[in-house]
Amino acid sequence: MFLPQELIRKKRDGEPLTPAAIQFLVDGMTNGRLVDSQVAALAMAIYFRDMNIEESTALTCAMRDSGSVLNWQSLALDGPVLDKHSTGGLGDVVSLILGPIIAACGGYVPMISGRGLGHTGGTLDKLESIAGYTVDPSSQVFERTVREAGVAIIGASRELAPADKRLYSIRDVTATVDSLPLICASILSKKLAEGLDSLVIDIKVGSGSLMANLDQSRDLAHRMVAVARQAGCKTSALLTDMNQPLASSCGNALEVMEVMDYLTGECRNSRLHEVTTTLAQMMLIDSGIAEHAEQAQLKIAKALSSGEAAERFNKMVRMLGGPQDLLAQGKSHFNQAPVIAPLLAPQDGYLSQMDCREIGLSVVALGGGRSRPSQNIDYRVGLNRWWPLGEKICKGDPLVMIHAADQTSWQKAAQRLREAILITDEKSSVPDVIYQQINE
Structure with a gap:
């Protein structure tokens, strides 16, 4: 018989957990025997102490088998x-x-x-x-x-x-x-x-x-x-x-x-x-x-x-x-956003860098994502016609089209995008789209 607190202590101290112990913990998450504080402590212990491949496999399989597994x-x-x-x-x-x-x-x-x-x-x-x-x-x-x-x-x-x-x-x-x-x-x-x-x-x-x-x-x-x-x-x-x-x-x-x-x-x-x-x-x-x-x-x-x-x-x-x-x-199937206008390049140069996290958050702020789980999405809004990195740009060129629900939303997105996009005098190297294939 396992005790949750003892298994949490073992992982906290850097000891590996057996497949049977991991199965016990996952069962406890599923049936409610583990309270939230214990699940949180276990997650934090794993965060700091990691798991080896055998532990990771046992955790993955136990979580897979905690519910239905499709059979074709x-x-x-x-x-x-x-x-x-x-x-x-x-x-x-x-x-x-x-x-x-x-x-x-x-x-x-x-x-x-x-x-x-x-x-x-x-x-x-x-x-x-x-x-x-x-x-x-x-x-x-x-x-x-x-x-x-x-x-x-x-x-x-x-x-x-x-x-x-x-x-x-x-x-x-x-x-x-x-x-x-x-x-x-x-x-x-x-x-x-x-x-x-x-x-x-x-x-x-x-x-x-x-x-x-x-x-x-x-x-x-x-x-x-x-x-x-x-x-x-x-x-x-x-x-x-x-x-x-x-x-x-x-x-x-x-x-x-x-x-x-x-x-x-x-x-x-x-x-x-x-x-x-x-x-x-x-x-x-x-x-x-x-x-x-x-x-x-x-x-x-x-x-x-x-x-x-x-x-x-x-x-x-x-x-x-x-x-x-x-x-x-x-495309007639889809409604258009009420405000569609380009963000213009503020200067000549090369498009050298994009902060994709900030760009994604600008779409969320437009209404295209959720800042809370219950929030409704505006499917019309977003960004398109991007210039790719490395391109030569002239002042006044359209960097991207912003699709917004209203003019205020457009202005806020435009300001956020200006800060997320870097234009430089010198051309920077552009990463390849594919870095590596891993088969083992």
């Missing part, structure tokens, strides 16, 4: 079940494009996604800018959408990893959110509960990322790959840049419209395209759909050029309650 055998799917996770950032619409591409290539993607957190946008918030789209369908509708469309992007049910919901709510108010083993367990417990054959993880690096620097991002990537593989899911990771928005848009409806442009081939941001197709290539190879990079690239190109990926997106939207043919309706 009854559907007799004719391809592997795959997914992707991103640590978040600005203009990160990869999920909305990647899922349909993989479905068009023969995979099945039951993607459990989240809402915006802090300065980062949330995939569910973006999808809810589509009228009628439901992110909490019945299990029958979810399974049917996965089977017939090949992809379904929804929110987590209450039955999925309930221990994580309890632990995260306490981490959020105890300054323990940025603990590597706790981040790892939180993300992977939900992803592995999807019943996946393989997983790719997109870990951001830079001013708009979760982790402070490249070394921390690399450490998180190695940990997550090791833990997921020990838990039985083939996993790889990609370190990608978040020192500027990934897409040309930031804001819910604006980002969905950019996804529509991408899928129809009307316009494809080069950085977004590189990250999306690289992740897709990794997924196809890891799952066995493609034998090598060249074959994967051909499959991805065909999925896009044939319109099959676009049709998979359309079908997912339709089956989850959205318009019958969103892509045919075009």
Whole structure:
């Protein structure tokens, strides 16, 4: 018989916990035997003392098994079940494009996604800018959408990893959110509960990322790959840049419209395209759909050029309650913000730096995110038509278009953006969009 306070003391003193002890603690989080103060103390002990890979794996698996774990055998799917996770950032619409591409290539993607957190946008918030789209369908509708469309992007049910919901709510108010083993367990417990054959993880690096620097991002990537593989899911990771928005848009409806442009081939941001197709290539190879990079690239190109990926997106939207043919309706489906005007460059020079965290918070302040959980989102607002880093700019050039609910909101966003963007006389080096691929 374990005593919670004794296990907390052991971790506080830097001793490793056995899988049985970790299972006991996770059970206590789920059934309420551990009170909030004990969960908080445990989180703080882990924050300061870390966990080894064996402990991290035990914690992840115990949290995964604290609720339902999806099983796809009854559907007799004719391809592997795959997914992707991103640590978040600005203009990160990869999920909305990647899922349909993989479905068009023969995979099945039951993607459990989240809402915006802090300065980062949330995939569910973006999808809810589509009228009628439901992110909490019945299990029958979810399974049917996965089977017939090949992809379904929804929110987590209450039955999925309930221990994580309890632990995260306490981490959020105890300054323990940025603990590597706790981040790892939180993300992977939900992803592995999807019943996946393989997983790719997109870990951001830079001013708009979760982790402070490249070394921390690399450490998180190695940990997550090791833990997921020990838990039985083939996993790889990609370190990608978040020192500027990934897409040309930031804001819910604006980002969905950019996804529509991408899928129809009307316009494809080069950085977004590189990250999306690289992740897709990794997924196809890891799952066995493609034998090598060249074959994967051909499959991805065909999925896009044939319109099959676009049709998979359309079908997912339709089956989850959205318009019958969103892509045919075009951008007329979305309402425009009342005030749309450019932020003009104050001087000649080169666009050398963006503070992506501040840029993301400017979108939140416009109403495109939440500063409190109950807050409603204005799906119309945001930013688009970004100039990329390294570009030569003349005074008076439009740096970005601001979409606001009123003139006052526009002015406040403009002031915040002026302080978040640096223009210099000399051209600075621009980071590559992809830093490193990690397979072990």
